[in-house]
Amino acid sequence: MDKLKITGGQTLKGEVQISGAKNAVLPILAATLLAPGISIIDNVPRLRDVNTLLQVLNAIGAKAAWSSDNQVTVDATEISNPTAPYELVKTMRASVLVLGPLLARIGQARVSLPGGCAIGARPVDQHIKGMRALGANIEILEGYIEAKAEKLTGTRFVSDMVTVTGTENLLMAAVLADGETILENAACEPEVVDLANMLNKMGAKITGIGTPRLEIQGVQQLKAVNYRTLPDRIEAGTYLVAAAATGGEVILRGIAIQLLEAVCEKLTESGAEITSGTENGVDFIKLKSSAKPQAVSIRTAPFPAFPTDMQAQFMALNCIANGAGVIVENIFENRFMHIPELIRMGAKIEFSANTATTTGGKLRGAPVMATDLRASAGLIIAALAAEGETIIDRIYHLDRGYEKIEEKLSILGAKVERIKANK
Ligand code: EPZ
16 A cells, blocks of 8 residues: 655645545536536546546446546436446445436436445435435345336425435435425535536526525436536645644635635634635635644534534644644544544544544654545644654545645645555
């Protein structure tokens, strides 16, 4: 397995171009199944998860491929095999996002139940409950979701909790259902908004976009579309925290501050100076670090509150900040696996259940292991701020969600090198 070698102590300075959002591109690519014809999606980041979804789309019978560096073309005219196989779904649980489009387009789907992952059990009971509410007949057979629906029928559905991909799956099912669907307690994440905007560009009739109540008037057919996905707010937040943790100063290009206000508020509270605007039509966010960051306290929650995907990164920042901070993880039941690794680097963290208390101090480089995508980002930030050398193992987790991360960090002055696993 590849490793990353990072020598800490460098101050990050310079400019970074933010890539397209992984968590927008995945539902958007799944949504291309809703219409016959050729859809072209731009601003697609070159990530492992995107490649996995392209494999799923091709297994289903669509023709999906990269058509330039950051562009994907999907011809969804043919859907010959409405199955998302276990071998692929087990590597990327967001493959479950093909369930809604397949049911809506051809009335059947066979999708492997996504297993859990490092951060939690990640059930999809709300996806299934919602599809049944729309009239689908769903059975779980030999680890697969076997779904059938002559025609989906609009309904009012209130999800038990806010679920991002649950909202996205049900939205994609409802756009071709008979009649009106109301999704209550819907997720308001920018990636859900981006999907809804793309669906409306395909001819869907969705209102209430960006609110917890989505209203969908079903239509007969949708048309293939050209669409550019929004930038990745979590990638952006990660680089801002990395700069704050190393006393640096960075400008992020291609990202509007409205996508990560809760994160920027916490960075300001920690002592960083944040400005934003538009230059030559391109949005930017600029961060100037304080001499020494102040620890902050965080409670993760659905958008627009503080995102769980930024929790590990702030945990690392707190470990080198002044004072104590309390971090409460309210979304996933096991999203503290970066803590034992940070402790190996000298971090002072006490935690139980979903609450961690950090006390700022010094970090020293050490061999550590990545356990999940955002934990990897937290370990990178810790390594950049630590004295000495850190080797991060199992960085395949990182390759799922951060495009060209070594390149972008090196441009900012970080000493980072990928150590290829010997074949
Ligand atoms: C999406 O995951 C993101 N992934 C996650 O990003 C993100 O952390 C998460 O939303 C929360 O913002 C993608 O968009 C591909 P949820 P998702 O359904 O949709 C429970 C990353 O690092 N739940 O909003 O799977 C669930 O267990 C990834 O980029 C049910 O109980 O998350 C969790 O506790 C990690 N039943 C909570 O709801 C369900 O049917 C929120 O999960 C669905 C969810």
